Amino acid sequence: MADKGSVFLLGPGFIGLEILGELLREGYQVTILVRREEARADLEKLGSKTILGSLDDGDTIREAAAAADIVIHTATADHKPSAVSILDGIGARAKTGKSSIYIHTSGCSLITDDSNGEYVSEKIYEDDKPETVDSVADDAPHRSIDLAILKRRDALGAKAKISIVLPPVIYGVGKEHRLSIQIPTMVRFALKHGYAGFAGKGKSVWGQIHVSDLARGYMTILHYMESTSGEKVLENPYFFIENGDEYSWKRCAEEIGKALQQGGKIQDPTPREISSDLYSDLFQEWSVAVIGQNARNRANRLRALGWKPQEKSTFESLLSEELPIILAEKGDFKGYGAAVAS
Structure with missing residues (x-):
């Protein structure tokens, strides 16, 4: 199977392992950030490489992100330092003339309201209308991390193809x-x-x-980003995935x-x-x-x-x-x- 590029994956858990299977099946070279030594052997048996470290290991994440064609973060929507470290690595990579793809996992808690279950809202967010997502408050769940990513995305420009995925239940x-x-x-x-x-x-x-449909959604997003210019990707960072x-x-x-x-x-x-x-x-x-x-x-x-x-x-x-x-x-x-x- 032809090599399809290198991927740095953070978060080999419920979502990440499902995406890992899809990546390996398609021939990507995957390196995973692993917190525990005892977890490395099983992941490597699947065909991936591993790096030992946590989300707080900024230098490790920066170096791995700088070395990878693609970064996918599925560990958590609420750890800003790890996202910043990824962006620092992408920035360093851009200085050498290399482009990057970064898919970040946020979540639909971003668009929750204060109904407390009293009613069904008529407000429906659509990802082909990014202004509806951008209308949420800066202090909405996950938003501070998303905003930090969007700010660096604008600064990095077309060298960094960045998308934010918002899964529902x-x-x-x-x-x-x-x-x-x-x-x-x-x-x-x-x-x-x-x-x-x-x-x-x-x-x-x-x-x-469903988690398997979610993983296939990530792969669809990845293939879109691979085949689309950086300028075009910059037009809209958001993807919802719902059935x-x-x-x-x-x-x-x-x-x-x-x-x-x-x-x-x-x-x-x-x-x-x-x-x-x-x-x-x-x-x-x-x-x-x-x-x-x-x-x-x-x-x-x-x-x-x-x-x-x-x-x-x-x-x-x-x-x-x-x-x-x-x-x-x-x-x-x-x-x-x-x-x-x-």
């Missing part, structure tokens, strides 16, 4: 039986408390995407309740609003922000490039794939405390 089973965050956390809450619940009033909606389905958080709780009742895990499938004193078993003080607001968007650009979703729907996947893994988990669930990318 991600679902499905990834490599190594990895699961996503939002809906699985709601399932674990229901198992612990005996009912399926939602934060806020439950009426707000988010779009959906056409939108569900309210109450609907998600309803489906979780039905699935758990069918499995004999709860008696009453009727969803309920979760009281704030139980948010510690969801997303702590961020519970309403994560599973209580609207985030409506359309992936017009990807569809125009020929990308189409292929995987099961959210609740088909939950019932047949994710739920068996969650039911096999051991230990007392105590909520989700890490950063939430989407």
